[in-house]
Structure formats: structure tokens, C-alpha cells
Amino acid sequence: MSAPDPLGELRDAVLDAAGAVSGGEHGPPVPPTLEQPKRAGLGDYSTNAGMLLAPALGAPPREIAERVGHELATRLGPALDRTEVAGPGFLNLFLSDRWHRRAVATMLAASDRFGAGGAESPERILVEFVSANPTGPLVAASGRHAAYGDALARILAFHGHAVMSEYYFNDAGSQIRLLGESVHARALGAQLPQGGYEGGYITELAGEIPDAADADAADLAARAVDLLFASIKATLDRYGVRFERFFSERVLHEGSPSAVERALAQLIEGGHAYRSEGALWLRTTTFGDDKDRVLERSNGEPTYLAADVAYLLNKRDRGFERQINPVGADHHGYAVRLKAAFSALGGDPETIELPLLQFVHLIEGTQKAAMSKRRGEFVTLDELLDEIGVDATRFFMLQRSHDRTLDLDLELARRESAENPVYYVQYAHARIASMLDRAGADRVAAAQAGVDDWGVGELHVAERALVKTLAAFPEEVAEAAERRAPHRITTYALELAQVFTAFYRDCRVVGATPVAVESFRIALSVTTKHTIASALSLLGVSAPEMM
């Protein structure tokens, strides 16, 4: 159930008015826009409805805009001061102070649910992310995956979907074997195996495991995995990332027939898999791949793809209508394969999404830090958190669009941690807390209760701007959710903090006279505080009461 939303109501009115003008027969091809004009003087909002309807109605856009304006006036009544047709056919809306005050009342009543529940068709969604194998500590890049996946899950849930977060990992197989052999080699002071793990943490593990030199590699591998997984979980916990479930690939190989065997049988039965050169191939070329892929090696061992297909089915069978699986940009070919497999099994490939996360480049001054787990050259997520803190790391990781590479200059982040934008946003929140504290709980409660007494005097331009920025929150959430773009919330949080700070500068709150003005401003501040806290919480960043 979606919370009341002033801007949404306004948008409905515009849509309705446009429908009335077009006679209901030929509505606009796409919904008309309703946005805040960048330039001052062009009203609170403007719509392009006139221009959109012009071709179908065969009348000049400005004339249609005029008619939409009239329809809107009858629908909005005192909420609307006036409309103005401008430029090629924009209709600019000048909303009354009354509209702004009511908007605050509405948003205030929604409390911390303001902006929530907007999803039009809620789905059961599984977000699977990080999923790093326990062969080493989480690195900085994992920090991006963790921040992205976690924020996306939070945003989708807030938007109204039923969301679960899951971490898929492989704790068996060749890489794990190699891990055990590497630890063993370090314990003995012997040469590492071919392609072994070189990181210093391997030597540390060897030291932590008693009698490592005498143990066999398989046993060592199991113990190393336990230790590494414990540390991965501790890092995630510290980072504020929660998973409902850690899913072991091993489960898919257990039983007879195993989940993997059943998946392969199903593919063969459907004619989508065939044997050639001793291996079992998935005919992904049917679904747009440029070559077929091996499911089962000629030595009889299944590939990771076989397990992943079984996992796909497992998730579908658990009732998830959509699977979102953020992966590294280097996995982009993998997306085609996975979707092909899903199609072959009768699934809708559109419901399998693999957002590609571009790489994180850690830069030390001008020098790039290479990150290879095997060669052991990396900055771990823990080190990054030690360096710049959880909130700053998450905020930074979520500041850029996920499909862009992220340059993180450690020197800069370290040196300027106090100037990171995250502090700016948190500071605005803390400042409101302090202000409300000064006003006193009774005063704050009275201000919110006295909605009907707010209507005194003319609103300041900064007040109006803040109301509109707040009113945009539900649509920002919707955009972030639908486009899988948490970074929009980051940008929004920053903007809201800026607009609030301008209001704070220009409008005295506590002690403003008459009391009605103070009441309204307190209410506005409370709403802002809720909204900043909501936005930060969607990002997994804390909203301190005091700084």
C-alpha cells in the first residue's frame, strides 16, 4: 500500500486533465512530464502535455496547453494559483502556499513510510550478490558489490517488493583444493603449487592452523575455508550488509539425482544439450550466444555453469519471480549464457537480470593499485573501512552509477575524509536533531498537531523549494528501484541536504514569529529529518542525531 504522495496526486491531476482535453480517445502517446523547471520564474512545475497531444489533436501545442490549464484549474481549485503557457507549449504551474502546506501535512503524516510502497506490481525478488568464494578476504571491489546489492535490496523492499538477499558460494572444487595446497606449502615453507594463492593471508592462515604442516591438503582447505568465511562474514557484518541466506553450491551436488543432474537431464530432454568431444554442451547459440558452452567436462565433472543453472532453477522453484544478480563487468559474457539456459528451461530471460558493475580502481596518488587475489596484491575491504569508515565507504561506493568505473583515490579519501559529502548529509540530519531538541518535544509535538494553524503569511522561497524537494522523494525511490540505480538516492540525499541548508540559512525556525510560522517550519524540519534518514537508510548509511 503506497503512502499518500502530494506529487503523485498532482501528476494524476495533470494526467486526468490531459485526458479530458484529448476527449479520452487519443491520449498522449507517453505520459506527460511533470518536472521542476530549472529556471526560476517558470513556475513550481511544468508539463509538456500540450506538445505531446498536439499531433493527435491537430491543434497548436500552446492552445492545447491552455486548455489543459483550464481543466487543471477546475481540478486543483485553491491548490493552484495560476498557470502560464510558455515557450513552444509548456504549461507552467504556479502552486499556492496552501498546496505547499498541505503537502507537508501529507508527508508528515506518512512519517518514515513517506516514499514507500510505490511499486505498481510488487514481485518476489531475489537479489544475489557478492558471492565471493572463500579463498581470500573481501577486497575493495567486493565493497562496491556489497554496497550496491544491499542498497538495491533495501530500495526494492522499500518500494514495495518482497525481497530476499542471498550469498552464493562455492566451498568445494578446484579453487578450494588449490587453497588447501597453498596453505600447506606455506606451512612447510615449500614452493607454492602452480597458480597457487600468493597472498600474505595464506601464510597467516598457515600460522593460525595448528599442525598445518602435518595436515593433508584437503583437511587444510576445509579449515582455511572456515576461517576465511568467518572473516568474510565479520567484514560484511561490520559493513552493515545482511544476507538472509548463504547458499552453498555443494547442496546442488548432493543427493541422487542431485539438483545439477536433474537440471542437466531436463536440458537434454528438451533438446538443448548434446554430447560432443566427450563433453556435454548447452546449445546457447539458440538464444543468441556466439558459441555453445560446456556443462559437463569430458572427465565427467560438471562446470560452474551446470551448477549455476541448477541454482537458477532452485531460485525459481523457491517462488522468486525475478532474480537480480549484480556481477563484475568481466562476467558480461556470462549473462548471455545464463539467460540462454533459463530460456531453454522455459523461463523468461527478462526476469533474470545481471547488472554489470564496473571495476573499482584504487588509486594511491597517481598510481593504480592492482588487485589480484591470487598474486595477493590488493587492498582489502577491511583496510578500506579502517581507512575511511563504513559510512564514507558505502556512500562513496554508491555515488556513481554502477556501470561506470569508480576511481577511488585513497590518498584523497584519507586526507579529506572529514569533507566527504556523506558528512554533509549526516550533518544536515544532526543539525535538525539539534534544532528540534532546542525547540523541545512539546513544542515539536504541538507544531505537528497544529496543521490547521500553519496558514499564516507568505511562504519563503526557500520553504517552497524544500517542500518540492521533499515531494520528489517517492519518485526518486521509484526511479532508483526501477532502474536498479541506488546512486540516484545518493544524489538525492545530497540535494536534499543542500536545499535544507539553504532553508536553514534563510529561515529562522526555532523562535520564529508568529507561532504559526514556527510551527510550520518545525513540521517542515521534521519531515526533512525523516526523509534524510530514509534516504540514508536505503544506502545503508547511518543518520546520527549528533555530530
Place this chain on the structure above:
RNA sequence: GCCCCCGUAGCUCAGCUGGAUAGAGCGGCGGCCUUCUAAGCCGCGGGUCGCAGGUUCGAGUCCUGCCGGGGGCACCA
């Protein structure tokens, strides 16, 4: 060679799926603390939105081609 992502201010990046005179942070320069938190605020400077075509009332945004950067093209995951 084929596929994916990206070229916007000195640097790092937003830009609301096509709207009006393109924005923010950082960096530079100059100002502002007897008044609700100066982790702040104000001002100045800074742009052929990679290039060239196309689509239309209108393009940073969509299409095509080129140039440049990153990534991928395993019986590794």
C-alpha cells in the same frame, strides 16, 4: 575480428529514459562565526557535452559511422 560499458568544467562525476539559458563536489581565488551545529555559508573564474552525420517543434539524452579508454571472447569462476 566480434560483444558489453564509458567519453559532460582542471579532477571525480550527476543530469529525473527527448524539454526551456547543462549542474554538483573537490581543487583555485576572494569574503563570512555576539543570532537554531563554521563538518557550514556567500561570491568569482571555469564547457566545441569525444568527432561527424541523422531522426523532430526540440538532442548531453535516441539512431548510424568513426576516434579514444576500460572489460570480455575457457572443458577457470
